[in-house]
Amino acid sequence: MVQTATLVNDEPLLSPSLLAQLERMELVSRKIFRGRMKGERRSKRKGQSVEFADFRNYVAGDDLRFIDWNLYARLDKLMLKLFLEEEDLHFYSLIDVSDSMQFGTPTKLQYAKQLAAALGYIGLCRSDRVKIEALDGAVTSGAPVFRGKRSLGRMCDYVQSIPASSNVSLTDAVKSFCMRNRGKGILVLISDLMDKSGYEQALKFLVAQNMDVYVIHVLSQEEIDPEILGDLKLVDCEDGDMAEISVSQRLIDKYRATLATFIEQSRDFCSKRGIVYTMTSTERSVDRLVSRYLRHQGLVK
Numbered sequence: 001m002v003q004t005a006t007l008v009n010d011e012p013l014l015s016p017s018l019l020a021q022l023e024r025m026e027l028v029s030r031k032i033f034r035g036r037m038k039g040e041r042r043s044k045r046k047g048q049s050v051e052f053a054d055f056r057n058y059v060a061g062d063d064l065r066f067i068d069w070n071l072y073a074r075l076d077k078l079m080l081k082l083f084l085e086e087e088d089l090h091f092y093s094l095i096d097v098s099d100s101m102q103f104g105t106p107t108k109l110q111y112a113k114q115l116a117a118a119l120g121y122i123g124l125c126r127s128d129r130v131k132i133e134a135l136d137g138a139v140t141s142g143a144p145v146f147r148g149k150r151s152l153g154r155m156c157d158y159v160q161s162i163p164a165s166s167n168v169s170l171t172d173a174v175k176s177f178c179m180r181n182r183g184k185g186i187l188v189l190i191s192d193l194m195d196k197s198g199y200e201q202a203l204k205f206l207v208a209q210n211m212d213v214y215v216i217h218v219l220s221q222e223e224i225d226p227e228i229l230g231d232l233k234l235v236d237c238e239d240g241d242m243a244e245i246s247v248s249q250r251l252i253d254k255y256r257a258t259l260a261t262f263i264e265q266s267r268d269f270c271s272k273r274g275i276v277y278t279m280t281s282t283e284r285s286v287d288r289l290v291s292r293y294l295r296h297q298g299l300v301k
Helices: 016-022 069-075 108-125 149-160 170-180 200-208 249-272 286-297
Strands: 041-047 051-057 079-087 090-096 129-135 185-191 212-219 230-235 242-247 276-281
Touching: 016 108, 016 286, 069 079, 090 108, 090 170, 108 129, 108 149, 108 185, 108 212, 108 286, 129 149, 129 170, 170 200, 185 200, 200 212, 200 249, 212 249, 212 286, 249 276, 276 286
Parallel strands: 090 129, 090 185, 185 212, 212 276
Antiparallel strands: 041 079, 051 079, 230 242
């Protein structure tokens, strides 16, 4: 029986209908990684399992056990039988837990948790090794590794228990993760990319890990389309900086243009470094994001 963790308002982190959709999907890597254990996915590598894949010409040094002698009798050619190999995959999901992620309804952090759990469950269904980690700058290995569908309940409980963390540098947190994790595989960073020191160095650290990196840029609908006017005092939720402003329609239009530029620059920065970038609003449901947008991006199939 499937277990799910619950949100504060007693709604499931992953609903039964969403779980049913996710079970039919598979995480897809653009790179070839050698797994440590046998999994339930078909590798792009040719191996020595029981499922035939193809032939190739024999070359000196190949294992004689895999020569097709029947084919040799007919064609007088030494041909080697190749087989599809099953392998497991590392799947990492990094959740930005800085104070800015607590903004919006639902909060960007809660949306990130649900998304990380959804992608994690796809990995569990294929016996991939799933690790979901909060970018809180901790120097310990902390986050457990989950494997197999029976781990769903523990994974959801763990994800839901992840707290927000104040004054966390995205760069420092990502650097800490990279120093502690050397496994190859798929890595998904879920963040609003809002860090006064910038997100660029953090993404460079991820690229250097030689993983298959995806960035899911999460913004609240209130950030994308603010509906505020008048005199306001703005307080930076992360460092307490304050600014008094008079919000007019002209200022709102300038803000929207600045946000559009920020999004485009983020997309361009990722594209130039082989990172797959996706921007989403918390208003878009997680099932729609996964089944349509992330499938289109090639992360799932």
